[in-house]
Amino acid sequence: MASQTELAQKPGEMQTEGCCAADSHSQRPALNDPEAIRAEVQLHYGRVAEQQLKGRGGQDCCGSDFYDLEDLSQLPDTAVNSSRGCGNPNAIASLAPGETVLDLGSGGGLDVLLAARQVGDTGYVYGVDMNDSMLELARRNADKAGATNVEFRKGDLEDLPLPADSVDAVISNCVVNLTTDKEKVLNEAFRVLRRGGRVAISDIVVDGDLSGMPVSEEQIRAGLSWAGCISGALTISEFTHLLQAAGFQDIAITIEQRYTTEDFNGELPPALTNLSPNMLQDLLQRFTGSSIQARKP
Ligand SMILES: C[S@@+](CC[C@H](N)C(=O)[O-])C[C@H]1O[C@@H](n2cnc3c(N)ncnc32)[C@H](O)[C@@H]1O
Numbered sequence: 268m269a270s271q272t273e274l275a276q277k278p279g280e281m282q283t284e285g286c287c288a289a290d291s292h293s294q295r296p297a298l299n300d301p302e303a304i305r306a307e308v309q310l311h312y313g314r315v316a317e318q319q320l321k322g323r324g325g326q327d328c329c330g331s332d333f334y335d336l337e338d339l340s341q342l343p344d345t346a347v348n349s350s351r352g353c354g355n356p357n358a359i360a361s362l363a364p365g366e367t368v369l370d371l372g373s374g375g376g377l378d379v380l381l382a383a384r385q386v387g388d389t390g391y392v393y394g395v396d397m398n399d400s401m402l403e404l405a406r407r408n409a410d411k412a413g414a415t416n417v418e419f420r421k422g423d424l425e426d427l428p429l430p431a432d433s434v435d436a437v438i439s440n441c442v443v444n445l446t447t448d449k450e451k452v453l454n455e456a457f458r459v460l461r462r463g464g465r466v467a468i469s470d471i472v473v474d475g476d477l478s479g480m481p482v483s484e485e486q487i488r489a490g491l492s493w494a495g496c497i498s499g500a501l502t503i504s505e506f507t508h509l510l511q512a513a514g515f516q517d518i519a520i521t522i523e524q525r526y527t528t529e530d531f532n533g534e535l536p537p538a539l540t541n542l543s544p545n546m547l548q549d550l551l552q553r554f555t556g557s558s559i560q561a562r563k564p
Pocket residue numbers: 286308309312330349350351352353371372373374375376377378395396397398401422423424425439440441442445446447496
């Protein structure tokens with residue numbers, strides 16, 4: 268049975284853009300064109316990685332605000348600055364020394380490196396990403412951090428390059444929303460987990476649905492950014508059903524933050540800026556940064 272708990276949060280308290288909700292660079296691919304969506308995601312995160320690889324990454328965009336500053340201070344700047352997450356999956360994964368962990372969509376490696384410290388020398392952490400530049404950046408970051416218990420593999424989350432029953436925990440930070448076949452992604456997470464293993468995911472999910480607006484759900488999603496982690500967000504109900512269908516139990520989805528207009532930095536499409544301010548706020552706060560936990564029986 269799924270549980271949904273909402274943490275107390277004051278309006279406007281969300282401190283970050285999460286997974287870069289304001290995304291002025293990317294094209295808006297058609298929602299029914301998975302290849303175009305995938306290409307947009309590749310391009311967007313390839314750019315993020317290239318900037319860090321060329322030393323032009325500048326300040327961190329958004330993702331690292333969710334972490335303990337002391338933890339971040341011990342990691343390479345290029346790992347921290349490339350972070351594009353919307354939460355801190357390690358904070359909910361309860362990792363223990365000796366465990367084997369997989370990070371879905373490992374990006375520049377921040378969550379992998381933090382997990383590697385939690386599982387210690389007797390544990391091991393895999394990161395999987397489809398983007399060559401991100402993989403290069405992550406491997407460089409692991410070298411700089413001196414991490415020897417990590418490995419970054421190229422692959423698609425819909426077809427993971429790991430054997431069945433091989434990991435204790437699957438973590439992920441703002442990536443499930445980017446994928447075009449979420450059923451396959453969650454089935455794959457289930458396959459690679461050992462019995463009793465768990466998922467600990469931070470992601471953007473929609474609280475309720477996107478109905479009741481003068482614009483259709485399709486118009487809303489088409490105008491927002493997929494690469495910015497918004498358009499492809501599942502509803503809490505959809506996420507719960509996909510986890511159940513994959514075989515997971517003890518499913519819990521906890522809302523951590525809600526989006527506001529400020530999080531989009533003026534990058535909203537005309538279909539939405541034409542809404543009254545109250546209606547727009549009502550719509551955007553349905554997009555949430557949430558923690559998703561579940562267990563393989
Ligand atoms: C929002 S970033 C998050 C990276 C990292 N988890 C973090 O918190 O910074 C998304 C990452 O997922 C990767 N990604 C997106 N879709 C993927 C897929 N279908 N298969 C493998 N990697 C994917 C991207 O290449 C990118 O590096």
